[in-house]
Every structure is written in structure tokens, then in C-alpha cells.
Amino acid sequence: MSENLKIVEIEEIKSETPTIKTLYFDWGEKFKPGQFVMVWIPGLDEIPMAISNDGLDFITVKNRGEATKRLHEIERGTKLGIRGPYGNGYKLKGEKLLIITGGCGGASMIELVRTAEEVDKTIVTCLGGETEKELLYRDRFSDLTDLKVSTDDGSAGHHGFVTELAEKVVEKERIDSVYTCGPEIMMKKVVDMCLKKDIPVQASLERYMKCGIGICDSCTIDGKQVCVDGPVFFGRELKDMAEFGKYERTKEGLKVKKS
Numbered sequence: 722m723s724e725n726l727k728i729v730e731i732e733e734i735k736s737e738t739p740t741i742k743t744l745y746f747d748w749g750e751k752f753k754p755g756q757f758v759m760v761w762i763p764g765l766d767e768i769p770m771a772i773s774n775d776g777l778d779f780i781t782v783k784n785r786g787e788a789t790k791r792l793h794e795i796e797r798g799t800k801l802g803i804r805g806p807y808g809n810g811y812k813l814k815g816e817k818l819l820i821i822t823g824g825c826g827g828a829s830m831i832e833l834v835r836t837a838e839e840v841d842k843t844i845v846t847c848l849g850g851e852t853e854k855e856l857l858y859r860d861r862f863s864d865l866t867d868l869k870v871s872t873d874d875g876s877a878g879h880h881g882f883v884t885e886l887a888e889k890v891v892e893k894e895r896i897d898s899v900y901t902c903g904p905e906i907m908m909k910k911v912v913d914m915c916l917k918k919d920i921p922v923q924a925s926l927e928r929y930m931k932c933g934i935g936i937c938d939s940c941t942i943d944g945k946q947v948c949v950d951g952p953v954f955f956g957r958e959l960k961d962m963a964e965f966g967k968y969e970r971t972k973e974g975l976k977v978k979k980s
């Protein structure tokens with residue numbers, strides 16, 4: 722087990738959406754927006770999660786499979802192992818920032834928004850979800866940023882994809898920097914749009930991870946390791962990654978077409 726593993730106790734649990742929960746704990750380590758931690762669920766698994774802080778440290782978890790289902794079932798007082806922080810994090814560039822996020826991607830974005838707001842950046846957020854109930858951190862984003870929302874079913878905001886909403890914003894407003902995290906198909910569209918319009922863009926990638934520290938190579942993408950070279954990549958790097966938006970790796974390391 723890693724030497725920087727710390728055992729923490731879950732102090733608060735918040736239901737964010739029908740499929741997403743936030744777990745609060747006192748970890749006490751310094752980290753940068755966009756970095757992640759490896760969360761050890763004793764006896765089960767260790768998985769990567771974005772880390773944030775709003776007085777207490779927290780992770781926000783989408784219920785997807787065995788490990789995340791367990792994190793949704795735990796109660797206050799449960800102990801988990803946390804090691805990190807790992808990865809490079811976002812670079813704050815320019816004065817007017819556009820955040821484009823969907824699904825559980827906001828988990829990686831909220832710390833960026835909090836720190837950017839502290840240094841008086843102007844922030845526009847385009848937040849997408851399948852339905853109104855699945856819009857993650859709607860209130861937090863609307864408190865800290867100029868928020869625009871979209872839903873796939875039209876239950877709130879723009880009826881359609883969040884990328885359509887974002888295109889309207891970049892056509893109307895001068896944006897210095899774009900940040901994106903969410904489903905990879907969404908991030909691919911965002912990166913393509915930014916490359917076309919010559920706007921600097923950073924995207925946080927998700928790949929299956931085991932060690933989080935560059936040893937196992939599970940999270941490789943076009944020769945880069947998401948855990949140490951990323952998880953945040955600039956548009957100019959992603960432009961040359963043939964696997965981005967098209968392929969992923971299974972737990973066994975097989976390269977397969979993204980579903």
C-alpha cells in the first residue's frame with residue numbers, strides 16, 4: 722500500500738441527483754483543481770475520483786459499477802483510504818473562462834470554478850444532463866458563474882446537447898479559455914470546436930486506472946499515461962491522439978471501440 726495512504730471517515734453524505742452522491746471527509750492535504758485521488762474501499766477496489774473542497778474535502782460519485790455502487794451504499798462514519806493527490810490539474814489561463822460539462826464531469830470542474838472565482842475570473846458554464854434531475858451542481862454553478870443549462874429530454878434549458886449551447890456562447894462572446902469534463906464524445910466535440918475557432922481548451926480524460934502513479938500503464942492513450950501525463954490535456958495534445966473519442970481500454974488492457 723502506498724506510503725501516502727490516509728484513512729478518512731465519511732462525515733456527511735449528500736444526494737446530488739438520482740445517480741450521483743457527494744461524500745465529505747477531512748483529508749487535509751493540498752491539491753490543485755483537476756487533480757484526483759485513489760479511493761480505497763477496503764476489501765473491494767481502489768478507484769480514481771476527482772477531489773474538491775468547500776470547507777471539508779469531498780468526492781462526488783456516479784453509481785456505475787461495483788465500487789461506485791458500494792460508495793453509494795456507505796453511511797456516515799464509514800472509513801475509506803485516500804491516496805494522492807495525483808495528476809497534473811487544470812492551468813488557469815485568461816480572464817473569461819467557459820466551462821462545458823455534462824454527466825458527472827462537474828465533479829472535476831467545481832474546484833476549478835471555486836478557485837477561478839476567488840481570483841475574479843469571469844466564468845460562463847454550459848451544464849448538460851439527460852434530464853433536469855441529472856444536472857449536477859446546478860445551484861453551485863449558478864451561484865458562482867453565468868450558468869446555461871441543456872437537457873437531452875428538454876425538461877430544462879436548451880433541448881439538446883450541451884455542445885450546441887456552447888457553440889452559441891463562443892459565437893456571441895469572446896472566450897479566452899475553455900475547460901471540459903464529461904462523456905468523451907462530448908469532450909471530443911468541444912475540443913474539435915475549439916481547435917477550429919482557435920480557442921485554448923483543456924479536457925480531463927477518464928481511463929481505467931489501477932495504480933494512479935504511472936506504473937501499470939492501464940490508462941495509456943496514444944503513448945501517454947492519463948494518471949501522470951494527465952488527466953488534463955490541452956487541445957493541441959488531443960489533436961494528435963487517434964484514440965481520443967474513439968477507443969478505450971478494458972480492465973484487461975484491450976483496446977476497444979468506445980461504446
Ligand SMILES: Cc1cc2nc3c(=O)[nH]c(=O)nc-3n(C[C@H](O)[C@H](O)[C@H](O)COP(=O)(O)OP(=O)(O)OC[C@H]3O[C@@H](n4cnc5c(N)ncnc54)[C@H](O)[C@@H]3O)c2cc1C
Nearest residue numbers: 768769770771781782783785786787788789828927928929
Ligand atoms: C482521473 C479520474 C477521475 C475520475 N473522477 C471521477 C469522479 O469524480 N466521479 C466519478 O463518479 N467517477 C470518476 N471517475 C470514474 C470512476 O473512477 C469510474 O467510474 C469507477 O472507477 C468505476 O468503478 P466501478 O467499479 O463502480 O465500475 P466498473 O464495474 O469498473 O465499471 C462500470 C462502467 O464504468 C466504466 N468505467 C470504469 N472505470 C472507468 C474509467 N476510469 N473511465 C471511464 N469509464 C470507466 C466501465 O467501462 C463500465 O462500463 C474518474 C476517473 C478518472 C480516471
